[in-house]
Amino acid sequence: MRRLKHGDAERGAVAPMTAMLMVALLGMTAFAVDVAMMYSEHAQLQNGADSSAIGIAQACAKSAGSADCVSPASTATTLAGLNALDGVSNAPVATVNLATGTIDVTTQSRNASGDNHFSLVFARALGVQTADIKATAQAKFGGFSATDAIPLTFSQCEADPGFTKGLQFFPVHGTKLSDDPDYACKHQSSSGFELPGGFGWLKHPGATCTVHVDIDDPWVEANEGNDFDSTCSSAFASWEAKLKAGKPVELLIPIFETACPVKKGTGTNPCASSPYKKSFKIEAFAQISLRGWHLTGGGPTYMTSDASALQKSLGLKNSDTGLFGTFIKKVSLTEAATLGGPTTYGALGVQLTE
Template sequence: MRWIKAPASERGVVAPLTALIMVFLLGMAAFAVDVATMYSEHAQLQNGADSSALAIAQACAATPPGPDCSSPVTSASGMANANALDAFTNVVSATVGSGVVNVTTQARDTAGNNHFSLVFARALGIETTDIRASAQAKFGGYETADVVPLAFSKCESDPFFTKDLQFFPSHGDTLASDPAYECVTPSSSGLEVPGGFGWLDSPGTCSVKVSITDPWVGTDSGQDYDADCATRMNQWGAILADPTKTVEILVPIFDDRRGTGSNAEFHIEAFAQISLRGWNLAGGTKLPEDFMTTEATNLSKSLKLKNSDNGIFGRFIRKVSLAEAATLGGPSAYGAPGVQLSQ
């Protein structure tokens, strides 16, 4: 008779296996539950930091500045606690700089400890974690800077601007009166708003600042190339000499005009973002007054333009509002005081 050896007993295996599974489950619970509560805590801290930074910036932008501007930590503490479900938040810092407010908040438990207590992660030896949130708000006057001192008529920007390469003649150029380019509409002042583009006043800067609250800008009574732009146009030419590179500029769009001669002004409605491809401003062939990329030269030939046809070559990308183009933090002389989150 042959004896068969019985298999070894498996009794006692379930307990250690269960323990291992429980450790795994606790780890997953720690990941799921604790991470979710940490996310919620950070959202509360971020709301507190954002609201604090905005409130302090609004106080600083007021005339005269409000009390929250001179005591930012006190203001931030109240705002941060109001945005926390347990009404406990530590304000690590709240500072006011030149047109900038920075606030950093930190988790705090009900016992006053500056940390966030975990639940399931304790089983893995992790009891607390540090959670922080930061916000930055800017305040000051809105202004637009470094805008090219040219202006297009609104009737050209909508709907006649296309995304194809095109030639934009200057005001006063004989080509601007050609039926293919003519763009004359009445303005609210009763004066005609011509097509083409014109130079704006830019004393020594080759840029023009546009107030978003009073966007009237003086015009240059002449039609000639602005010599103040020589340096900038030399830079553009150097960039565009590489056919793989582009130069994008913001050009003001006017929808009204008033005055005549040296007292004439354009009312700026928005900006045109244009990919510049060349310009003919003096009827020559050299920088800074004149520069042509290969595609601009080809377009000039196809349109049978003459050297006396002054204008610029480019592609219209999109229309940009005054508020979108504005930068915040400048002197309020350029517009109404404003406040916005920047980080």
């Protein structure tokens, strides 16, 4: 019998071609699906690393002897797990450097069986079973060195590093009341000159109620006169609204150690190095919980019930202008500030640096 010949020489090539295309398609599927899952896993790990670093930094800022600061690995593992969809993550690296105020955390994938890897799905068909996924973060904590602040500065002698004075009245620097023996500083500055009490307004550029203060460049020009800074009207209005709503108003404020021109005293004039005729030398930052104010020269007046009671008990007159507040110890999350300054007055910052 004679064999019939087919005219199509490529007949039968569809099957092997389909097989090859299926392998390629499977590879693309594995790449698309598994890469998407790996991306999601890394995002969870990064969130875990960030929150762990911030959380440990906050704990160390409050107390270097706290459990979270002393045993950071356990804390990091717990916080990393809380940021994972499956509730499981590993934290192979969690270190605290108290000298530099830095926290370093590395998070790593961990499956439900306790294995430190991420299990792939489609890539298994290509012989790739797992992937090692990690994320790192670094946080810093410490005193403020430089930041944008409300253009107010408080005297060193008004500050309360022990947080024992409670609610206080702070007269405007340069007024008659700030020189009264009941409000004047009880000590001299390190230069031997008398240190004034109260608070003062800082000169600032522009129309916003902020001034950049850097303790590495500590001299800040003082505002001329004692009148209210009109650029701060909206700020005081917003603080009043918050206090009326029962919410706290907590401000980061600079503390001055020298006010120029100086009053009487002996020794080297500390104002000799000031580039301004009237200025303040900033030494550190503090946190104050504001409770009221009575300001003239176009300034507003508002007092909470406790501030009003203090005004009456002190026998303050309508001409006695100033602020009411309490110094507080607080750890603040911050992005724009520079850390590394003194922690004398309990104002501490925490920020994510990497």
